Amino acid sequence: MSLQHALLGVLEARPMNGYELTRFFEAAPRWVWSAPQSQIYPTLRQMEQAGLIEGQKEVRGTRLSRTVYSITERGLAELRTWLATPHPPPPARDAFFLQALFFDMIEPDRAASVLKAFIAEQEQLVAEWRAHREALLAKETDLIKERLKSRPAAEHDRIAALKAHVFAGQIAVATARAEWARESLRLLEA
Amino acid sequence: MSLQHALLGVLEARPMNGYELTRFFEAAPRWVWSAPQSQIYPTLRQMEQAGLIEGQKEVRGTRLSRTVYSITERGLAELRTWLATPHPPPPARDAFFLQALFFDMIEPDRAASVLKAFIAEQEQLVAEWRAHREALLAKETDLIKERLKSRPAAEHDRIAALKAHVFAGQIAVATARAEWARESLRLLEA
Known part of the structure; x- marks a missing residue:
């Protein structure tokens, strides 16, 4: 769990x-x-x-x-x-892709509205994660400040870079999803 | 739900x-x-x-x-x-990014093993979704065959393209995750 x-x-x-x-x-x-x-x-x-x-x-x-x-x-x-253990991928449960799978059942302009809201939401997530990533790189979040107290100073940069990189991953995924939604809009208009 | x-x-x-x-x-x-x-x-x-x-x-x-x-x-x-309703994003719950966030607590080569397993798993998902996408484009899955029976023939190509595109989205996300994991490996080695 x-x-x-x-x-x-x-x-x-x-x-x-x-x-x-x-x-x-x-x-x-x-x-x-x-x-x-x-x-x-x-x-x-x-x-x-x-x-x-x-x-x-x-x-x-x-x-x-x-x-x-x-x-x-x-x-x-x-x-x-x-x-240290590889875990199997969680069951596929992507509510947004589920919704998109049935877009042929509603009018294209209603599907387009949902896609535009989704793009805005993904861009908002990207902005939040970007800020968090910057804060980690600057070692400025409350949690990283506490954590680094128990780590050798020589490792601080590496630890901050590793943690910041996780948010780069979240950013990459949200960016891929937003780009996919933009392609969907083009497909709906075609 | x-x-x-x-x-x-x-x-x-x-x-x-x-x-x-x-x-x-x-x-x-x-x-x-x-x-x-x-x-x-x-x-x-x-x-x-x-x-x-x-x-x-x-x-x-x-x-x-x-x-x-x-x-x-x-x-x-x-x-x-x-x-037709935009839904708020689900709560953030990404077990793999959670795992990666604490990779500084284990030896780099153990973290690298987990990352390599993750990359293989994402590539496997990409292969499965690619096959499913092709089957949809060819209108060959059981479900799309049933569904198209109740749709005008003129819409069949559009419906298949829309549905196939959802799996292009899943592929894009898994590809972004695999690419992120490859960058993580480089970061761990640095």
Whole structure:
């Protein structure tokens, strides 16, 4: 289950409580993985039971207490094993391509409207990922700042470049999708 | 829920029973949408209750009976409305980019192995989609043959071209992903 691995990867940068993790996912809806609060808390409890993370109650004032989770040795080993294993491709489930497959059932100008909205949306995603990529290359995101604290300085550039490159991948995919949609518009008009 | 729309789109080509629909999805795991049998039967029941499809019991011999589902006017209207509506992008959930994001935590040669497996997998997908695209252009898949029976002959080429183009889109995305993975390999070696 990938949310577990996303959480392990984030917690490897620094311990966080459920509220901070929820905020992290909310603030980055276009990161590589998204998760609503309703999934995060139960997943944290399962991961704690499995020994992948460790919760520590933090008492604040007289009544408030929050559980701060940190990754355990076992969690780190699980994450590293998952990272080093090739996984089969997920089942094909592309709602937009599904929609496009039946465009012959609606009028061409209605299909064209959907395609134009899709192009705008992909361009918006590209802009967001481009900004995130730049921030990573500049080592300016909160997460990379935390993470680099535990890494040798000589590796900082390489780590930032590797992470930034993932967003170059998301940009390449969204660009390919937008270009495909532009070709579809030409095909509809033909 | 996109499975409903996938089923409506398939049933628009011709009425089918649950077994045939399950076989269709099993035979096309790299189509635009995939679904296991465990999802198909309950979804068909929900769709029948909602009046989107209509089941007709087909008695075969003295004991066997199968329910053949066909799309209703209401189902057709629902499908057309969905097709003509721009939908927001789904939440970002790309397990492979998530994996790649943490490649700095494993040895470069282990990350390289995962990337090479990914490239091979994307190339395999490209080959499958290319074959499917050719079959659509030649109007040779079972589904397009059924579908074209209810369409004017003058539109056959256009319909086949539109559908084939969807798989050109899947090919473009997989090609962009494979190319990105090749760049990642170069980055890991640097």
